[in-house]
Amino acid sequence: MAPEIILHHYDTSPFSEKVRVMLGVKGLSWRSVIQPVIMPKPELTPLTGGYRRIPVMQIGADVYCDTQVILAEIEARHRRPDVVRGADWAVNLWADRLFFQVTVAVVFGEIGDSVPPEFIADREKLSGRPFDMAAMKAAAGPMKAQWRAHAAWIERGLASNDFLGGSAPSLSDIAAYMNVWWLSRAAPGAAAALLDGLPKTTAWRERMKALGHGRRTEMSGAEALQVAMAAMPAKPPAGEPADPAGLKPGALVTVRADDYGRDAVEGRLAAVNAERITIVRECGELDLVNVHFPRVGYLLAAA
Numbered sequence: 334m335a336p337e338i339i340l341h342h343y344d345t346s347p348f349s350e351k352v353r354v355m356l357g358v359k360g361l362s363w364r365s366v367i368q369p370v371i372m373p374k375p376e377l378t379p380l381t382g383g384y385r386r387i388p389v390m391q392i393g394a395d396v397y398c399d400t401q402v403i404l405a406e407i408e409a410r411h412r413r414p415d416v417v418r419g420a421d422w423a424v425n426l427w428a429d430r431l432f433f434q435v436t437v438a439v440v441f442g443e444i445g446d447s448v449p450p451e452f453i454a455d456r457e458k459l460s461g462r463p464f465d466m467a468a469m470k471a472a473a474g475p476m477k478a479q480w481r482a483h484a485a486w487i488e489r490g491l492a493s494n495d496f497l498g499g500s501a502p503s504l505s506d507i508a509a510y511m512n513v514w515w516l517s518r519a520a521p522g523a524a525a526a527l528l529d530g531l532p533k534t535t536a537w538r539e540r541m542k543a544l545g546h547g548r549r550t551e552m553s554g555a556e557a558l559q560v561a562m563a564a565m566p567a568k569p570p571a572g573e574p575a576d577p578a579g580l581k582p583g584a585l586v587t588v589r590a591d592d593y594g595r596d597a598v599e600g601r602l603a604a605v606n607a608e609r610i611t612i613v614r615e616c617g618e619l620d621l622v623n624v625h626f627p628r629v630g631y632l633l634a635a636a
């Protein structure tokens with residue numbers, strides 16, 4: 334039996350929604366492990382080696398950090414229907430970084446007053462910057478104008494088709510939708526005002542929602558750790574010997590995100606190529622896991 338897809342996530346997480354929608358488009362069955370919204374995450378970080386962001390996907394003893402590598406892996410394992418086309422990865426990074434940061438500003442400008450102090454303290458640690466509610470409120474007006482301009486790109490992309498990717502949903506749709514989904518859920522009044530006059534985007538949001546999340550069944554974090562212990566890591570992807578980092582398989586390395594949540598994960602390099610960094614590390618008593626990161630947006634260095 335093929336090992337199950339285990340998604341470590343929480344329901345309000347916009348990045349997790351990208352993966353849930355991908356699982357819906359592919360019509361897949363998957364196991365859901367609900368992780369905490371703030372640190373500590375004692376049933377997640379033993380798997381990742383310290384990476385704390387959400388979501389994380391696990392298949393046996395292979396652990397995938399960041400939606401970029403999670404979505405690529407799902408696409409590689411389940412090719413039909415195909416989702417990744419053309420310049421989709423570049424659009425994905427626009428949605429993850431530029432559009433997302435604007436969405437963060439609008440959401441917290443709207444709901445900031447109801448955010449608990451523990452959440453604020455956690456996100457200050459995550460970003461390394463003060464979670465400055467007054468500044469977010471002051472920026473809310475200009476940020477709403479920016480949000481609307483990003484949404485207008487979606488509207489334009491839908492001019493002659495049901496989806497940004499044409500007649501069927503693509504990675505561009507899934508990535509862009511994350512931001513529209515999150516704003517619509519966290520601050521429905523602001524979303525309605527900002528989407529007013531963008532009818533194609535509003536109709537597309539409903540089409541995206543209708544794609545569903547595939548077949549989800551819950552699993553405990555402890556059970557997921559047991560799955561990793563019982564499995565062997567898969568053969569790593571092919572490496573590129575001419576990789577600019579100049580690091581060879583077997584080297585002791587660190588990998589960290591270059592934006593926020595920059596906790597370094599240490600392990601032995603298993604493979605590196607233009608798309609992926611794979612390290613192998615010990616998880617508990619001599620049990621090995623492969624931990625996979627995207628290449629774009631992550632820094633690889635000798636430990």
Ligand SMILES: N[C@@H](CCC(=O)N[C@@H](CS)C(=O)NCC(=O)O)C(=O)O
Nearest residue numbers: 346347348370386387388399400401
């Ligand atoms: N580039 C990452 C970003 C993930 C991200 O920022 N996730 C948010 C939740 S949606 C997060 O981890 N927030 C802190 C936390 O949940 O502890 C990805 O694509 O997976």
